[in-house]
Amino acid sequence: MWTAAFMMHRAVSIVFLILIPLPFLALKKALYGARFWKRAILAANISLLVVLVSGLLIYPSFQEGKTWIVLILIAAMGGTLGMMSKGIKQYLAEAEPEGRQPLKKVTVAGIAYIIILVVILAFMTNWYAF
Numbered sequence: 059m060w061t062a063a064f065m066m067h068r069a070v071s072i073v074f075l076i077l078i079p080l081p082f083l084a085l086k087k088a089l090y091g092a093r094f095w096k097r098a099i100l101a102a103n104i105s106l107l108v109v110l111v112s113g114l115l116i117y118p119s120f121q122e123g124k125t126w127i128v129l130i131l132i133a134a135m136g137g138t139l140g141m142m143s144k145g146i147k148q149y150l151a152e153a154e155p156e157g158r159q160p161l162k163k164v165t166v167a168g169i170a171y172i173i174i175l176v177v178i179l180a181f182m183t184n185w186y187a188f
Protein backbone atom coordinates (compact mmCIF):
# COMPACT_ATOMS: atom_id res chain seq x y z
CA MET A 59 0.00 0.00 0.00
CA TRP A 60 2.74 2.45 1.00
CA THR A 61 4.79 1.63 -2.08
CA ALA A 62 1.78 2.01 -4.39
CA ALA A 63 0.91 5.39 -2.85
CA PHE A 64 4.51 6.59 -3.11
CA MET A 65 4.83 5.45 -6.72
CA MET A 66 1.62 7.25 -7.60
CA HIS A 67 2.77 10.33 -5.63
CA ARG A 68 6.00 10.56 -7.60
CA ALA A 69 4.52 9.68 -11.01
CA VAL A 70 1.63 12.15 -10.78
CA SER A 71 3.87 15.00 -9.64
CA ILE A 72 5.38 15.01 -13.17
CA VAL A 73 2.07 16.44 -14.47
CA PHE A 74 2.87 19.77 -12.75
CA LEU A 75 5.79 20.31 -15.11
CA ILE A 76 3.46 20.67 -18.15
CA LEU A 77 2.45 24.18 -17.09
CA ILE A 78 5.99 25.59 -16.88
CA PRO A 79 5.98 27.13 -20.41
CA LEU A 80 2.53 28.73 -19.97
CA PRO A 81 3.47 32.02 -18.19
CA PHE A 82 6.18 32.68 -20.78
CA LEU A 83 3.83 31.97 -23.70
CA ALA A 84 1.25 34.26 -22.09
CA LEU A 85 3.79 37.10 -22.27
CA LYS A 86 3.14 37.23 -26.01
CA LYS A 87 0.18 39.13 -27.44
CA ALA A 88 -1.82 36.03 -28.33
CA LEU A 89 -1.94 32.67 -26.59
CA TYR A 90 -2.13 29.85 -29.09
CA GLY A 91 -3.66 26.62 -27.87
CA ALA A 92 -5.55 28.33 -25.03
CA ARG A 93 -7.98 25.41 -24.90
CA PHE A 94 -5.10 22.95 -24.49
CA TRP A 95 -3.75 25.03 -21.58
CA LYS A 96 -7.19 25.11 -19.97
CA ARG A 97 -7.22 21.31 -20.01
CA ALA A 98 -3.64 21.17 -18.73
CA ILE A 99 -4.67 23.36 -15.77
CA LEU A 100 -7.56 20.98 -15.06
CA ALA A 101 -5.11 18.04 -15.17
CA ALA A 102 -2.83 19.87 -12.71
CA ASN A 103 -5.80 20.52 -10.41
CA ILE A 104 -6.73 16.82 -10.40
CA SER A 105 -3.06 15.92 -9.84
CA LEU A 106 -2.96 18.28 -6.88
CA LEU A 107 -5.75 16.28 -5.27
CA VAL A 108 -3.96 12.99 -6.06
CA VAL A 109 -0.60 14.11 -4.59
CA LEU A 110 -2.42 15.48 -1.56
CA VAL A 111 -4.21 12.19 -0.86
CA SER A 112 -1.20 9.98 -1.71
CA GLY A 113 1.11 12.29 0.28
CA LEU A 114 -1.07 11.98 3.35
CA LEU A 115 -1.17 8.20 2.86
CA ILE A 116 2.63 7.93 2.82
CA TYR A 117 3.04 10.39 5.68
CA PRO A 118 -0.12 10.49 7.78
CA SER A 119 1.08 12.86 10.48
CA PHE A 120 -0.57 16.16 11.34
CA GLN A 121 1.58 16.56 14.43
CA GLU A 122 4.50 17.91 12.47
CA GLY A 123 4.99 21.39 11.12
CA LYS A 124 6.28 20.14 7.77
CA THR A 125 2.93 18.54 6.95
CA TRP A 126 1.20 21.88 7.57
CA ILE A 127 3.81 23.76 5.55
CA VAL A 128 3.23 21.52 2.52
CA LEU A 129 -0.56 21.82 2.96
CA ILE A 130 -0.26 25.62 2.87
CA LEU A 131 1.97 25.38 -0.21
CA ILE A 132 -0.60 23.10 -1.88
CA ALA A 133 -3.39 25.59 -1.12
CA ALA A 134 -1.27 28.40 -2.58
CA MET A 135 -0.56 26.33 -5.68
CA GLY A 136 -4.27 25.65 -6.06
CA GLY A 137 -4.86 29.40 -5.89
CA THR A 138 -2.41 30.08 -8.72
CA LEU A 139 -4.09 27.35 -10.80
CA GLY A 140 -7.45 29.02 -10.24
CA MET A 141 -6.06 32.41 -11.29
CA MET A 142 -4.48 30.99 -14.44
CA SER A 143 -7.70 29.19 -15.36
CA LYS A 144 -9.74 32.38 -14.82
CA GLY A 145 -7.29 34.38 -16.94
CA ILE A 146 -7.54 31.92 -19.82
CA LYS A 147 -11.33 31.81 -19.58
CA GLN A 148 -11.46 35.63 -19.80
CA TYR A 149 -9.00 35.57 -22.68
CA LEU A 150 -11.16 33.07 -24.59
CA ALA A 151 -14.33 35.05 -23.86
CA GLU A 152 -12.93 38.35 -25.07
CA ALA A 153 -14.06 39.67 -28.42
CA GLU A 154 -10.65 41.29 -28.92
CA PRO A 155 -8.14 38.46 -28.65
CA GLU A 156 -5.34 41.00 -28.25
CA GLY A 157 -6.65 41.81 -24.76
CA ARG A 158 -3.51 41.92 -22.60
CA GLN A 159 -5.07 42.01 -19.12
CA PRO A 160 -6.17 38.34 -18.83
CA LEU A 161 -2.82 37.17 -20.20
CA LYS A 162 -0.98 39.34 -17.66
CA LYS A 163 -2.92 37.51 -14.95
CA VAL A 164 -1.84 34.18 -16.45
CA THR A 165 1.82 35.30 -16.48
CA VAL A 166 1.84 36.57 -12.88
CA ALA A 167 -0.04 33.51 -11.53
CA GLY A 168 2.12 31.20 -13.66
CA ILE A 169 5.40 32.61 -12.31
CA ALA A 170 4.05 32.27 -8.75
CA TYR A 171 3.06 28.68 -9.60
CA ILE A 172 6.59 27.84 -10.80
CA ILE A 173 8.17 29.36 -7.68
CA ILE A 174 5.84 27.36 -5.40
CA LEU A 175 6.47 24.19 -7.43
CA VAL A 176 10.26 24.56 -7.09
CA VAL A 177 9.91 25.13 -3.32
CA ILE A 178 7.63 22.06 -2.95
CA LEU A 179 9.96 19.82 -4.97
CA ALA A 180 13.00 21.00 -2.98
CA PHE A 181 11.03 20.35 0.20
CA MET A 182 9.95 16.89 -0.98
CA THR A 183 13.43 15.73 -1.95
CA ASN A 184 14.68 16.73 1.52
CA TRP A 185 11.59 15.67 3.47
CA TYR A 186 13.40 13.60 6.10
CA ALA A 187 16.07 16.25 6.63
CA PHE A 188 13.55 18.54 8.36
Ligand code: HEM
Pocket residue numbers: 064067068071074106109110112113114116117125128129132135178179182183184185
Ligand atom coordinates in the same frame (compact mmCIF):
# COMPACT_ATOMS: atom_id res chain seq x y z
C1 HEM B 1 2.07 19.57 -4.88
C2 HEM B 1 2.30 18.73 -3.92
C3 HEM B 1 3.35 17.66 -3.91
C4 HEM B 1 4.30 17.30 -4.86
C5 HEM B 1 4.54 17.93 -6.22
C6 HEM B 1 5.06 16.22 -4.30
C7 HEM B 1 6.10 15.56 -4.95
C8 HEM B 1 6.93 14.63 -4.39
C9 HEM B 1 8.03 13.98 -5.05
C10 HEM B 1 8.46 14.22 -6.50
C11 HEM B 1 8.60 13.14 -4.16
C12 HEM B 1 9.80 12.23 -4.42
C13 HEM B 1 11.05 12.88 -3.93
C14 HEM B 1 12.25 11.95 -3.95
O1 HEM B 1 12.10 10.74 -4.05
O2 HEM B 1 13.39 12.47 -3.85
C15 HEM B 1 7.87 13.25 -2.93
C16 HEM B 1 8.19 12.59 -1.77
C17 HEM B 1 7.47 12.66 -0.59
N1 HEM B 1 6.30 13.36 -0.40
FE1 HEM B 1 5.42 14.63 -1.72
N2 HEM B 1 4.58 15.92 -3.05
C18 HEM B 1 3.54 16.77 -2.76
C19 HEM B 1 2.76 16.79 -1.62
C20 HEM B 1 2.95 16.01 -0.49
C21 HEM B 1 2.10 15.95 0.70
C22 HEM B 1 0.81 16.74 0.92
C23 HEM B 1 2.68 15.08 1.57
C24 HEM B 1 2.21 14.63 2.92
C25 HEM B 1 2.16 15.34 3.96
C26 HEM B 1 3.88 14.56 0.94
C27 HEM B 1 4.75 13.67 1.52
C28 HEM B 1 5.89 13.17 0.92
C29 HEM B 1 6.86 12.30 1.60
C30 HEM B 1 6.79 11.83 3.05
C31 HEM B 1 7.84 11.99 0.65
C32 HEM B 1 9.11 11.13 0.87
C33 HEM B 1 8.79 9.67 0.81
C34 HEM B 1 10.05 8.85 0.99
O3 HEM B 1 11.07 9.08 0.31
O4 HEM B 1 10.02 7.95 1.83
N3 HEM B 1 4.00 15.14 -0.32
N4 HEM B 1 6.85 14.16 -3.09
